[in-house]
Structures are given as C-alpha cells and as structure tokens.
Amino acid sequence: MKNKIKSILITNDDGFNAAGLKVLKEIAKIFTDNIFVIAPKFNQSAKSRSITLNQEVNFEKKSDYEWIIDGTPTDCVIFAINHLMKDFKPDLILSGINAGCNIGDEVSYSGTVAAAWEGAVRGVNSIALSQFGGNENLYTYDYAKNSAYQIIDNLFNQTFDYPMFFNVNFPSSSFSKIVNKNFLYTKLANQKKADEIILNENNKSFKIGQMLTEINNFSNTDLEAIKNNKISITPLSLDITNLDRFNYLIDL
Numbered sequence: 001m002k003n004k005i006k007s008i009l010i011t012n013d014d015g016f017n018a019a020g021l022k023v024l025k026e027i028a029k030i031f032t033d034n035i036f037v038i039a040p041k042f043n044q045s046a047k048s049r050s051i052t053l054n055q056e057v058n059f060e061k062k063s064d065y066e067w068i069i070d071g072t073p074t075d076c077v078i079f080a081i082n083h084l085m086k087d088f089k090p091d092l093i094l095s096g097i098n099a100g101c102n103i104g105d106e107v108s109y110s111g112t113v114a115a116a117w118e119g120a121v122r123g124v125n126s127i128a129l130s131q132f133g134g135n136e137n138l139y140t141y142d143y144a145k146n147s148a149y150q151i152i153d154n155l156f157n158q159t160f161d162y163p164m165f166f167n168v169n170f171p172s173s174s175f176s177k178i179v180n181k182n183f184l185y186t187k188l189a190n191q192k193k194a195d196e197i198i199l200n201e202n203n204k205s206f207k208i209g210q211m212l213t214e215i216n217n218f219s220n221t222d223l224e225a226i227k228n229n230k231i232s233i234t235p236l237s238l239d240i241t242n243l244d245r246f247n248y249l250i251d252l
Contacts, residue, residue, distance in 0.1 A: 013111025020097035093119035096129035104189030
C-alpha cells in the first residue's frame, strides 16, 4: 500500500513569482490539497545554506497557505518548520523547480538544494528539483511537469531508515523525448576547474562569472545523465564526514 502524502511544503531559491514554483504547485496538487508555499521574495540563487541571523526578516502573508519571506531559502524552511508548521510537520518538502540544473560541484552553492537539506536535517523527507533550460517561461518546464509526479511518488514510497534527501535534475524540454524509465540514479559530478573573474580596477571591484569546468569522473554522474537527456536522481547525505579518512585516523 502506498504511503499517503497529507501535506507538502514548497519553497525555492528563484523567488515567489518564479515560473518553476508555479509548475511545482501544480505537480504538488496531484498529491494533496494541503500545500504550503513559503518562498523568498527575491531571487536567492547561489545562497547555499546561508541564514539571516540576529536581523529582522520581513514576511508577507498572502493566505493561510502562502507566505513571502524577505530572506534566503533556508530562512523560509526554518520559518515554516519552526513556526508556521511547528505542530504538524509536512510529509514532504519540494524545493524548486529551479531555472537551470544543479549538478556536481554546483550543488554546494545551490539555494534550491539548501532548502531541501534544511528540511532533511529537520527530519522531513525532502527533494530538490531543477530543470535544465528552465527560465521565466512556463513551457520550458514541460519535461519536469510531465515526469515529476512519477519520480516524486517513486521516491516517497521507498523505505528509508532516515529522512530522504534527493537532488533531481530534468533534461531540457526543448530536445528531450520523455520515455518510460527515462532516469538514472547518479552520483555528483566533479566538473569545476576554476571561476571566471571580471575585474574592474577603476572601482576596485570584481564580479564572479561563470564556472569554468572540465569533465572528471564522468561515469554514472548527474552530468552524464543530463548530457544523455535523462533525468538524474542523486541521493545526498546529511553527514559530510569523510568516513574513510576518519577510520584511518582513529586506527593510527
């Protein structure tokens, strides 16, 4: 018998008015009518797990189920879990759908993944979802819209001894054909080589531009899946301890 999802918390890092959030709400409605949307007021991409400490965080209550938070994705989940939903934790947190992929080394920067991470830390099953090629147009999320239900339902109904924490990336809607079982369980790629620095010596400032990459350890990675037009499903861990090194050190 499948587990029933009674309530879902939705957030993102692209902002409350983002197209991907609208699509994710429609997907969530297939599971339940009890959907809470607590999302940032402005785009919070690449904020990772940053939180706003010892400062006022303004919010706007749109309804009993929708709140806009002038803070980070992690601020949104902390406010939701510790205040709005403190007496009834959601069965599932969905973060996204992000405009663009979050794969490999990008994951540690991602506000989308960070929101799911915060949920999993709090004991709630959490999934981050991203769409390659997604932008402000709703149609660019068609691949995620047409396949996310199956992925979420499958993951939620697996048996885990601890809260699940997954990072899901969908290939581009513009060139991908959706077929049955068009997904791969993957590990994170290691693709970062350097970062573009745009220097302004007159203003004594710089901008960080695009990530410069090279392909390492390509096999069975999220990057390989996306390049082959397949959905990437990566199980993530809350414990980032290097267990091999830890065991080596305590045996010295």
